[in-house]
Structure formats: C-alpha cells, structure tokens
Amino acid sequence: MLPPALQTDVLILGAGAAGLFCAIEAGKRGRRVVVLDHAPKPAEKIRISGGGRCNFTNLHTGPENFISQNGRFCVSALARYTSADFIALVEKHKVSYHEKTHGQLFCDGLSHQIIAMLLEECRQARVQLRLSTPFLGVSKPDGHFCVQTGAGEIRCESLVVATGGLSIPKMGATNAGHCIARQFDMAVVPTQPALVPFTLSEKQLGTWGTLAGVAVPATVACNGQSFREAMLFTHRGLSGPAILQISSYWKPGDSLSVNLAPEQNATDLLLQGKTDNPRAETSMLLTRLFPKRLSQLLAQQHAPGRIADIPNRQLQQLGSAINQWQIVPNGTEGYRTAEVTLGGVDTAGLSSKTMESRRVPNLYFIGEVVDVTGHLGGHNFQWAWSSGFVAGQYA
Numbered sequence: 001m002l003p004p005a006l007q008t009d010v011l012i013l014g015a016g017a018a019g020l021f022c023a024i025e026a027g028k029r030g031r032r033v034v035v036l037d038h039a040p041k042p043a044e045k046i047r048i049s050g051g052g053r054c055n056f057t058n059l060h061t062g063p064e065n066f067i068s069q070n071g072r073f074c075v076s077a078l079a080r081y082t083s084a085d086f087i088a089l090v091e092k093h094k095v096s097y098h099e100k101t102h103g104q105l106f107c108d109g110l111s112h113q114i115i116a117m118l119l120e121e122c123r124q125a126r127v128q129l130r131l132s133t134p135f136l137g138v139s140k141p142d143g144h145f146c147v148q149t150g151a152g153e154i155r156c157e158s159l160v161v162a163t164g165g166l167s168i169p170k171m172g173a174t175n176a177g178h179c180i181a182r183q184f185d186m187a188v189v190p191t192q193p194a195l196v197p198f199t200l201s202e203k204q205l206g207t208w209g210t211l212a213g214v215a216v217p218a219t220v221a222c223n224g225q226s227f228r229e230a231m232l233f234t235h236r237g238l239s240g241p242a243i244l245q246i247s248s249y250w251k252p253g254d255s256l257s258v259n260l261a262p263e264q265n266a267t268d269l270l271l272q273g274k275t276d277n278p279r280a281e282t283s284m285l286l287t288r289l290f291p292k293r294l295s296q297l298l299a300q301q302h303a304p305g306r307i308a309d310i311p312n313r314q315l316q317q318l319g320s321a322i323n324q325w326q327i328v329p330n331g332t333e334g335y336r337t338a339e340v341t342l343g344g345v346d347t348a349g350l351s352s353k354t355m356e357s358r359r360v361p362n363l364y365f366i367g368e369v370v371d372v373t374g375h376l377g378g379h380n381f382q383w384a385w386s387s388g389f390v391a392g393q394y395a
Contacts (some may be wrong), residue, residue: 018367019162025392027125054111165341268320
C-alpha cells in the first residue's frame with residue numbers, strides 16, 4: 001500500500017544555493033516548505049566553490065556581469081536583493097570574510113560556514129529538508145502539483161525548480177529542470193559549458209603543452225569581449241580566470257586574441273633592448289616580461305639568438321606574437337570542469353519580478369537552471385540569492 005501523499009504549500013526541487021535561499025524566504029512568510037534533493041548532502045557546489053572558501057558574492061554585481069538572451073531580465077531581482085543584503089546576513093551570522101580582486105568576497109574560513117548559515121536560517125523558517133530523495137516525475141492534474149519521489153508522493157500549491165545546470169555531473173548535475181520546463185511547454189535556450197578551461201589540439205600541445213604550470217597576466221578577447229586577469233598554461237590547454245571568463249563568449253572555431261604583456265608594448269621593449277644591450281639573447285630580454293620557460297619558447301619560435309643579429313622586422317613579428325597572439329582552441333573541457341551552464345529556461349517565459357512561469361501558475365524557476373549566467377567572481381552566487389529571494393516572496 002502506498003503511503004499517503006505529503007501535503008505542503010511550497011515544494012522546492014534542489015537544495016543548492018538558490019533552492020535553500022528561496023526556502024528561507026518562503027518559510028519566513030509562514031509557508032510550509034519542503035526542499036527535495038537526490039544528493040545526500042545539501043549545497044555541494046557551495047562546499048567546493050572558491051577553493052573551499054566560497055566566493056559568496058561580489059561587491060560590484062550588476063546586470064553587466066551576466067549573459068542572457070534578455071540582458072535586462074536579471075535587473076529586477078538584483079535590485080531587490082543586493083550583494084549588500086547578503087553581506088548583512090553573513091555578518092549577522094558572524095562569518096568573517098575578505099575581499100580579493102575585483103570585488104570578490106570569500107570566507108576567511110571554509111565554505112561550510114555559508115552552508116551552516118543557510119541551514120540555520122532554514123531551521124528558523126521551519127523548512128523541511130529531504131535529502132537522498134530523487135523525484136521521479138511531476139504533474140499538475142487538478143490545480144496542484146504532484147511530485148512522485150522514491151519515498152512517495154508530494155502534493156504542493158507552488159513548485160520551485162532550483163535544480164541547477166549541467167556543470168560538474170560527478171556531483172549529480174542533471175537536466176531535470178530543463179525537462180520540467182519542456183514538459184510544461186516552456187522554451188529552453190540551448191546550453192553549453194561556461195567558465196570552463198580550453199583544450200588544445202595535439203599539434204598545439206606539442207608547442208604550448210611544455211609550458212604546463214606557467215601563469216601570466218593577460219588580456220584575452222573574443223567576440224567583442226575581453227578580460228584582463230591571469231592565464232594559465234596546462235597540460236591540456238589553457239585555463240586561469242581570464243580564460244574561464246572568455247569561454248562564456250567563445251564558440252567552436254573562434255580565435256582568441258591574447259595579449260601576453262598587457263602593460264608593455266613588446267616591440268618597443270625589444271627594439272630598445274637591441275640598442276641598450278645588443279649582445280643579450282632575446283630570451284634573456286623577454287625574462288623582463290615572462291617566466292623563463294615562456295621566454296625561451298617565444299624566442300625560439302620567433303627570434304632565437306643574440307638580439308643584435310636579428311632584423312627589426314623579425315623583432316616586430318615577435319612583438320606582435322606577444323601582444324596579439326592568435327590561437328583557436330580545439331574545444332573546452334566540457335561540463336566535467338565547467339563552473340556553470342550557459343543557457344537554460346528561456347527568460348521570455350518567466351516573470352522577472354517573481355520568477356514565475358508565464359504559462360503555468362505557481363511554477364517557478366530560479367538559479368542556474370534559468371538562462372542567466374554570471375561572470376566569474378561571485379556573480380552566479382548572487383544570482384542564486386537574488387532569484388531565490390524574489391521567488392520566495394511569492395511562491
């Protein structure tokens with residue numbers, strides 16, 4: 001005999017950042033809230049984020065830090081729940097934090113402090129958390145939603161989909177949220193890995209793979225966007241913050257334009273070096289800009305030997321190779337290492353004020369499952385808090 005259906009006001013699918021935050025807000029309104037997740041522990045992406053210290057928001061989060069087919073969709077939620085609001089919550093729970101570069105805020109301790117904060121807020125809001133409980137299907141037969149789970153049926157007035165994207169499948173990421181949207185005839189913008197390292201071809205790695213572990217400041221540009229941060233050579237290709245950022249704008253076959261010395265006109269440096277120290281090896285001159293291995297490789301490729309023996313035209317070519325390096329990645333490392341998913345539930349089908357479906361009353365989509373993708377540096381967490389907050393006011 002099947003157990004009787006559990007009745008609740010709000011059922012949230014996904015115990016990640018967005019789902020927990022929505023649960024807190026709905027619970028504060030006196031709503032009976034159940035959060036369902038197939039994982040044995042909540043908020044695993046929070047746990048691993050920021051190298052285990054959780055880059056929980058960014059001081060400068062704004063609409064310009066997000067990618068979506070509707071670039072204005074995120075404006076309302078970000079304005080109604082800001083980074084300052086989340087910082088106030090962090091300070092209320094006495095979680096110490098610090099700012100790194102570009103307004104990124106990290107815990108002084110470990111990311112479990114943010115998880116503990118959210119779970120305490122859930123406890124105070126009387127939220128029920130049901131982990132290790134996969135859902136098997138969703139229907140809406142009579143004005144209420146009916147969700148089938150391995151532990152029985154749950155009926156609810158409002159259903160909030162906070163299942164995340166496809167990134168890091170080893171942590172349980174699935175396309176369940178996209179499937180629910182399609183089931184209810186809502187459009188889904190095609191997805192792709194974002195904030196992800198690039199891979200290079202075997203031929204390219206024959207040259208650049210020898211630099212694995214070398215990091216340099218760089219400006220990386222593609223399709224009208226550019227980011228100036230660190231770039232890292234790896235044994236598979238290219239990574240580092242500048243690469244992760246630009247990956248969200250890259251399409252297969254696109255070329256990257258990389259300035260390996262963004263603070264220096266490399267041609268001027270080389271020509272001046274030829275005058276000042278003509279007996280120097282080109283590679284030694286380049287060590288003013290780069291680690292030894294990169295200096296040696298660039299010199300060997302373009303201008304080996306004493307700088308006095310190298311024609312100015314050849315030095316100019318080397319300068320261009322430094323300030324305007326062009327490379328076409330072979331691909332990306334995919335969802336396996338992508339920090340987020342680009343694309344998702346089409347915002348045209350959602351209310352920017354409430355995150356509710358325009359087609360299906362009381363059906364909400366929040367967080368990464370939606371076609372709103374942030375830049376690196378805490379912006380995606382802020383979208384989780386902001387979208388979860390606004391849905392929690394209405395669900």
